[in-house]
Amino acid sequence: MHRVTILGAGKIGSAIAKLLCLTNDYVVCVGDTDTQALDRLSASLPVTTITVDVTDEEAIAQKLAGEDCVVSACPYWANPGIARAAAKAGVNYFDLTEDVTTTDTVRNIAAKTIAATTSEPIVFAPQCGLAPGFINILAHHLCCLFDKLDEVKLRVGALPQYPTNRLMYNLTWSTKGLINEYCNPCDVIHEGNRIQAVPLEELEHFSVNGANYEAFNTSGGLGTLCETLEGKVRTLNYKTIRYQGHRDLMAFLLGDLRLSSRRDLLEEIFEYAIPTTKQDVVLSFCTVTGWKDGQFKQVSDARKIYPRHLDQEQLTAIQISTAASLCAVMDLYLDGEIPHRGFLKQEDISLDRFLANRFGRYYNDATGAENHVPDAA
Template structure:
């Protein structure tokens, strides 16, 4: 059995611990500064907990030393401190961050590392890049890569048409920070919440708009190879307009803690959600202009006997699959590893990646 540390005892961190513990191949220590959150972690013989302050570098190094890997399910602003502790302790590092600047710093930390540093192992960034790179590899030349992902309530019941299913800090961050894109072959930054579009899938109308971080490192990987590359978050129509009013007209982009407090006290959480993954790639094969699309919906479902939301399943399942592939030697075990280095077929064949399997979800690929 391999010893793993999961940083963060929230919705995603607890799901990661549950998946790994019930696999029978991992011993998991869940670490957090909140004793209250740690007390809510499922009791299991393969799970232990530790109260730790991530800002305490010595305590972090002591916690990680001798372990196989650390998985960060902590807020994005703690990413760099955890990566530095992993480097100091000489353990593998995986995270779920969508924050662009944090990932750049992780890449810097990984330059001289003898272990693997694999950031952005969640849904988006993460699985979405694996899918997009797989589709792109089927073309002789690329024209456009369009990536769309959303975690939505199945039964929206408020003006935002939204419930909290993910990290509140993460949602606010991706609604505010600049977004990378490739436009007419040039790598540029575009503003969040802009370039709104509508599309239909299975008879339901959605909107999608720019958000930060979803492309991961794909811009660097495909720069010079594609004319158009962009990522947009999927919501129900009307969401973007209200968010722009909150962030811009009311100035809450400059008062993130106020907006976080409003969200967490006004928007209920739900396990009745759906994750939508929609990737369209166009390019030339044999001289012909061709388009290929991957479309998938993942719903909430039981994991190890307990109901989990779709965003918990997809996010935790993804980082657990990457860990599993690292543990069995399927992935490079040194330096900075990009999500697009991971083969889609191998990911989906993995016991944790199998949560994305379309035959289990009533979804389709075209």
């Protein structure tokens, strides 16, 4: 039995707890300051709960004594402190952050910890969700099918199935994280040069199975792929998928109304005015072009993930996709299938092993997913 502490009892943290508990292979503890959320979890799952302030590194380190792993399902700003607590406790660390600065901080913590440790090293695995996360594992796998790369394009969106407002959007995950992605610079590779692109720009339109979408630059989705593929590809970018018309309204709010400098106010407005939904869908699309055996080729992978019932509870598509990805990475690591210590890049994980994992299989069940891993033939 593996002992895991999950910090954060929100939508994603509770989904991670459920997936782990259903295996009967994990002893799960969930920590939060929200006692009502903890009570709901302990009433429905065989978990222990602790009330803990995620900004109190010493308290967290003490709570982690004897654990195998800690999972941060908290907002990105809490992750550096949790990573430092994991280092003090000698516990493997996993998170879901999309924030570039946070990931850099976790990398530095990992480097210092590995350099200073005299015991068995631990792993620091940020960005274990959907994007970054699964999409990076998938993209790197497709890249490895080619002798030489030209373009790598990643597109991901968590969308309402039935949009009714002018934004054509419902809140399905962290509002703070959403705004962060819309406002921060975007790492890309353009004409072979690693640069930072402007968020919300480079608008494009496309259709999948007859439905029309748009996509535009957002921050963080590439994870560490820019670093990994620098010097190997002409174009590499990540864009968020939305229904058409969303980008222009967001540009008005963030640009014309200058709410990019009032993020707390925008978060308050969104959570007041935009309803949440459990009727969502996650769409991922990755396409790679390059040369194989002297021929210029393209390989693509498109998937849709819908909500599903697990143990008499409906989990949303974003809960399933995010929680399953993190659980798969942690499960593979604890089973020795990711022989790694220190800072772990998502693209260092085998797609074949990920999809064969009991948690990763949720991506194989996705509507539109290939029954086999695409090849460049």
